[in-house]
Amino acid sequence: MPSSRSPSQFTPQRIAVVGGGGHIGLPLALFLCDFGHDVTIVDTNAQGLENIAAGRMPFHEHGADELLPKCLTSGRFHLTTQLPPLREQDVIIVTIGTPVDEYLDPNVRTFDRVLGGVLSHMRDGQLLVIRSTVFPGVTERLGRQIADRSLNIHVSYCPERIAQGHALTELTKLPQLVSGCTPEATQRAGELFRELGADVIELSTVEAELAKLFTNSFRYINFAVSNQFYMLAGRHNADFDRIYDAITRDYPRMQGFARAGFAGGPCLLKDTMQLASFNHNLLTLGQHAMMINEGLPRFLVDQLKSTRNLQNETVGVLGMAFKGNCDDPRSSLSYKLRKVLTLECRRVLCTDPYISDQEFVSLEECVAQSDVMILGACHSEYRELRTTKPVVDVFGFLSRN
Numbered sequence: 001m002p003s004s005r006s007p008s009q010f011t012p013q014r015i016a017v018v019g020g021g022g023h024i025g026l027p028l029a030l031f032l033c034d035f036g037h038d039v040t041i042v043d044t045n046a047q048g049l050e051n052i053a054a055g056r057m058p059f060h061e062h063g064a065d066e067l068l069p070k071c072l073t074s075g076r077f078h079l080t081t082q083l084p085p086l087r088e089q090d091v092i093i094v095t096i097g098t099p100v101d102e103y104l105d106p107n108v109r110t111f112d113r114v115l116g117g118v119l120s121h122m123r124d125g126q127l128l129v130i131r132s133t134v135f136p137g138v139t140e141r142l143g144r145q146i147a148d149r150s151l152n153i154h155v156s157y158c159p160e161r162i163a164q165g166h167a168l169t170e171l172t173k174l175p176q177l178v179s180g181c182t183p184e185a186t187q188r189a190g191e192l193f194r195e196l197g198a199d200v201i202e203l204s205t206v207e208a209e210l211a212k213l214f215t216n217s218f219r220y221i222n223f224a225v226s227n228q229f230y231m232l233a234g235r236h237n238a239d240f241d242r243i244y245d246a247i248t249r250d251y252p253r254m255q256g257f258a259r260a261g262f263a264g265g266p267c268l269l270k271d272t273m274q275l276a277s278f279n280h281n282l283l284t285l286g287q288h289a290m291m292i293n294e295g296l297p298r299f300l301v302d303q304l305k306s307t308r309n310l311q312n313e314t315v316g317v318l319g320m321a322f323k324g325n326c327d328d329p330r331s332s333l334s335y336k337l338r339k340v341l342t343l344e345c346r347r348v349l350c351t352d353p354y355i356s357d358q359e360f361v362s363l364e365e366c367v368a369q370s371d372v373m374i375l376g377a378c379h380s381e382y383r384e385l386r387t388t389k390p391v392v393d394v395f396g397f398l399s400r401n
């Protein structure tokens, strides 16, 4: 939540968030507005903006349901699908999605196209903050494109590092990595975040771009280490969770050892592939991590097949979101699990308390109708699960409760 501030230190600014209807942009926009800035969300998703204007959060974000109505009545919160209002701003923050394409290469052309539009509505003296995760070198290139247009715009790169769903608490708790193509860009962007109460760490633009990719690739590889050990233990009839507990308990050097589980979601794999692409496709650890993490659903099904005749059975998948207590199905490995199961068993039932999908069933129905279940996401609701039927739990979540 926004921290308390002394009015004398605060300079309200007009800030536009391009992509401000999304998972990164919207919490940031709400936070900035609640802090006292005048905020304009620019987003091409008209339906999403309609929901926001009606006070409905388009996705689950802790604390946002209470904050959104406050912002809507503040007089400092505006929503538009159009770019022209960018000219009236002091600061423009870009939070659009930056996916990789079907060849696992970053889709830089889309970013270029959107930024081309943004620049054509900017004026001298503005600060442009790139908050999306970008391919290294993109920020400096943007700085050169701006110079080519003879514009005096200060370009900064400040990557977002929050855990999705927890932005409102993490925005000021985490240090902000701040970089700029000009000293003034670094200084102004740093000031914006310091004013919010965050610590600021200054880097060069390429260092900040790599810092973000290193963070996500490290986490992705870290999960792969645990997933590889999980599969290894499983093949030798050993219980990974018992080993995990034994080697992490009161042993400081293993505290960074991740739990096994599905490493899905919109960022970790994508950013590991961006880093590989940046390094001329040489990121052996990252590429192996992809094979391991993406292979986990198949491994779980093969293990089940070794002891059961799945062709006659109904298998339930508990949780379709990419992580626990989250309503986001993007790149969730539960969907890959469903696909594998569809080919292997008589029927697949999916359930998720946070995602509405006509094909999903209630938790009660899933438990009643399934012969065996696989945990796909560690939602808190499953802590109360009481069933005598087997549940495959790669996360070790149910036994911890």
Ligand SMILES: NC(=O)c1ccc[n+]([C@@H]2O[C@H](COP(=O)([O-])OP(=O)(O)OC[C@H]3O[C@@H](n4cnc5c(N)ncnc54)[C@H](O)[C@@H]3O)[C@@H](O)[C@H]2O)c1
Residues within 6 Å of the ligand: 018, 019, 020, 021, 022, 023, 024, 025, 042, 043, 044, 045, 048, 095, 096, 097, 098, 114, 131, 132, 133, 134, 160, 161, 162, 163, 164, 266, 267
């Ligand atoms: N989701 C996370 O947890 C997370 C964490 C850190 C960093 N990031 C990075 O932040 C960026 C955004 O991710 P996200 O999860 O918020 O994506 P998202 O898809 O939820 O949000 C992107 C928003 O941009 C809008 N948009 C697309 N094209 C546009 C355009 N031309 N003009 C205006 N708006 C446009 C979309 O409608 C959408 O609302 C990505 O680079 C991602 O890697 C995400």
